[in-house]
Amino acid sequence: MLDLLDHALRSAPERPAVLGATLTGHVRVRATRGELAGLADAYASSLYARGLRTGDTVGVAVRPGPRALAVLLALWRLGLRGAVLDPGAGPDVLCSRLSLARPSLVLADATAQAVAGWARPLAARARLTLPDLAELAPVATVGRRLPGCAPALEAARTRIPVTDHGDGDAVIVFTSGTTSRPKAVVHTRSSLSAGMDTVRALFSAHPDEPVVGGTFFVLVPALTQGAPVALPARSPRVLSRQLHRLRPQGTYLTPPQLRDALRAGAPFTGRVWTGSAPASAELLDRVRKAGAAEAWGVYALTELFPAAAVESRQKAAYDGAGDLVGTPLPGVEARTDDAGELLLAGAAARHRCLGDDPDPWVRTGDRAHLDAAGRIVLEGRCKDMVLRRAENIYPGLYEPSLHVPGVELAVLVGVPAGDGDERLVAVVEPRPGYTEQQLRTALAYPMRRMGSARPDALLFAPVPLSGRSRKPDRAATAELAAVRLR
Template structure:
């Protein structure tokens, strides 16, 4: 993507210039802004070595005129790359506006709108909070500080990713008002723990970079769901959801991205998730299509069974496939392994006993082995890193010590 204008504050310009060696030591890499072949302007305080300040109320020198209609490109944002190669997603002014309207409607439908503080650092909570005049606080990085922040602010709405929620719960956090989580799987057990820690409501939000939000479900509705798979809720107003012939979930609607950079527009977003719609029209995820495990000619989709492994005492659990071995006749065949991360202080013999029922009900999809270990995480959303979990499982099976 060839930029027409780069806006950067003094710290970013330093990391891309004279302080690049220090930035690299901190695992931070930015391109050489002077080599991009376009104007660079400084936002925020300008230091003597910075590019010229952004001209307010005037067109920046060398910048071509831009379209400003609803169909104009508004933002290019990259997917996280945790489930596939990162892709550049192009949203227009219209798709962003539609997404924000959906978020507003979801917040309004969830209960009374409050002007108490809101805790979160994403569009999902920032926009509704700012439009109603509520103060916004960014979550602290430390789990213990975050717990104190929640106690002091008593926010009306809190948005934290599932890993941050687990960290906060581990630090003894108490919640208030409504808690929202997304960007990674959030099971009924985790949402129930959040409600047990004081939240009036705990919502799991299904959203993609390409379309946000798509669906949402509250803890009590999710806990009441008894079928296989992961219930993520009914499509939100304006969102169309249809499985294709292969079971992959397709989404469309006014808030869907316009296109991927360099590709033609496409009204349908291919999620990569295998899913079905239940009798009530709600979306039930069955796992990532690419995460399918092939065992003795049977296709096993982990997402169908992983929710049942989250019994009390389980922090996180994934099902992964590792090569079965056994010679050329078994080429391509896999062993199914459950990697279960116990909650701190959990008695392992009791946890094994609690898992016996769910494992038995998995029938032919019952895993060949259950390993207790910390589940690796990856990406900015800290989703389970399945390749790393599979490598961990293979190593543990080869050397049980």
Template sequence: MLEHLARTLRQGADRPAVLGTSRTGATRVLARCGELADLADGYAGALHQRYGLRPGDTLGVAVRPGPRALAVLLAAYRLGLCTAVLDPSAGPDVLLARLSLAEPALVLADAAAQAVAGWAQPLAGRAGLALPPLAALGPVATVGPRAPGCAPALRPAPTALPGWHDGDGDAVIVFTSGTTSSPRAVVHSRSGLAAGMRTVTDLVRPQPGETVLGGTFFVLVPSLAAGAAVALPARSTRLLQRQIHRLRPSETYLIPPRLRGLDTFTGRVWTGSAPAGADLLGRVKRAGAREAWGVYALTELFPAAAVEASEKAAHSGDGDLLGHPLPGVEARLSSEGELLLSGPAARSRYLGEQPDPWVRTGDRARLTTDGRIVLGGRCKDMVLRRAENIYPGLYEPALHLPGVELAVLVGVPAAEEGDERLVALVQPQAGADRRRLRAALETPLARMGGARPDALLFADVPLSGRSRKPDRAAAARLCAQALAARRRA
């Protein structure tokens, strides 16, 4: 599909490809099809000629979503590179551990991702970004405008381009759980990536000349390959609503927290990355959407299942109806009731581990007699906040400072359906000065970046079992009660 996308971009060179919005809500053309194709070719030439990257090399990418990020991914795919997606908001400690595991030959980062010191520090704080010093990253090049103190620019060099890499192999690395000492990363192959994009295309069926609202890779590629234009969602709810009024998109992809603040929709609406109940999907349809779909997807398999609002509303049993597995996706349950999935779009393996055709979702589920999936809750410790997965094991070790007996991160249900607040529950050692301990904890909390907890509580951490391990369910209940008491006070 990526080769087909390259041809489509060339054939409609003057057609708008990626749209944005100004501060006043006006629509801006961020890139036309020909410009996007030229940029992808230029990046491919630079990576091949100037940096000597070859098939099988790993390229680290910390670039905000948009035309440049898409052009980088197209260039990497053309050359047969494996792209390691680096999240600057994960914090410098986590990022360094991930870089050590992926071992990229080169890291590409935009200026915002490099804003870590001097004049750029306030910018980094406002953007929620925190990268370690450039020297710790190895070879780095800047994508897009280069600010003072940034690495040398990646200058497009479209001459003597190699042909499209033929064959399978690792295509993308996406980091998920683990710890700073042992991070875990999902590896997708080229064939698996293509299978996932075909599934999206068959499910959504974007049409030439339409406008699609959404910003993820699995939205951009199928939509642009079909000849549709893609509008990147505005950050503010007010401007996002204005975008929908002006563009009247035929397809809209937004996570549930973004849907909740809107009162008008057009075409079909798709949502995922967090639970979307029948009430939310029904409200979206009443606000003008022709159809409203909840999509179940994981980093390991995208997408896996989908259900439309009317089918979800008709479900009267317990649990969260996800619908039928999409074509090619197989579902079964483990002996403990955990949902296991497999299919052509499933991840190849976890980095450093042996391949396994079955993805352990970490969700409890049951399968109906007609094969539909109904979720019954999570099996794992992951916390879901504003549609972002936060894995406690990545950050808890940093909280064990002198004076801390035990510390855990737990999720507490928030007011919004399916969302959680992240709470750090810290048990001080006997005699510890809590005021000083709170001040000392500010340093590791700040280094968590976008995973910084919403609240810090001091109390004994509940334990359970013969091994006396932290009882996370009990800790979550304790934190919920403490926060409720704070609100009443």
């Protein structure tokens, strides 16, 4: 797919590729197809001149857009492995992920560095953030530099030989684990291409008609088919104006983005797709009433994207127990184990988790069953994962940092916030002799370092325990938090 995209960009270099929006919703071209191809060539040449070769790992902390897509194309061309880094995860988690991936270089834009607050420490091998870590990769800034940023990725015009990279690793995406042992999903070149092929078949974009979406799995297939892609505006009001002016043939937004856009009075056209978080039949129906010809919910995981899809009318017609997410897409196999956990396999499935042996079956962490028509019906999550505004938050990453002096026990739980979303709540049990104010002061610093996983609420109460081992009862803790927050 990425080879096809590279060819498609060069065949019509004057046509728009990536679009943005002004505050009034007017369309502006952020990059033409030729500019995108040229940027990818420049990045590939620079990386090759630095000595990076097939199989090397490059960390990537670049916001979605033309530069991020050009970086992906450059890594693909050189056979490099990209490790996707989220600066919002907080410096401790970020550094543990860097130490596991061991990239030869980290590419980061100025905004990503500023948001993370680790521009200077990481440029100095992160000694101020994690002083016991001996080595971290050097950093190069992609795009405009700001004060305190790492040096820019230098320009080069090195000729790159044509090489068959085989089916090596293409990308690493971190999903869960603990700070001491992060979990990293590894996709090969073939699994990444298979996932994008499936998305291309789902979207089936027409040339020259705009598509709205910000993820690689929207950008790459749509551009390959000749459709320009508009990055969705962050402001719901601007997004509403953007959708009104573009009248896109297809739109991909997360459920929180859809809810915000609907509240802003956004009109929809063509087919609308949503994923990354549960989408209720009611939400999809609201999208159709706002003008969409079709509204689809996509069931996908980092380990296998996409796995299934369901249109709003089919979802609304389902009256059984559980959440219907649709028939497995072509090439996807689905079954459940004895405990009822959903297992998936297929060409688009990840190859392995970093440090583990390959396994064709992906454990989703979701309880489910297959109905008589072979459709996947979810029954709840096996994991402790909390889903907030389309972001997966894994408590095990952050709970240890909450155990400051004076804390007997601390648990992060999700409390339903409506329409599939959750609030993240920290329930902290004080040790005798410590006041709530003392603990609030002590917890302020570790909570600041949690980045985008910072809790929505902090409650002080005894944490319920269960079982012979007296482990925290997360379900009971979530119920406690829900009652206290009413």
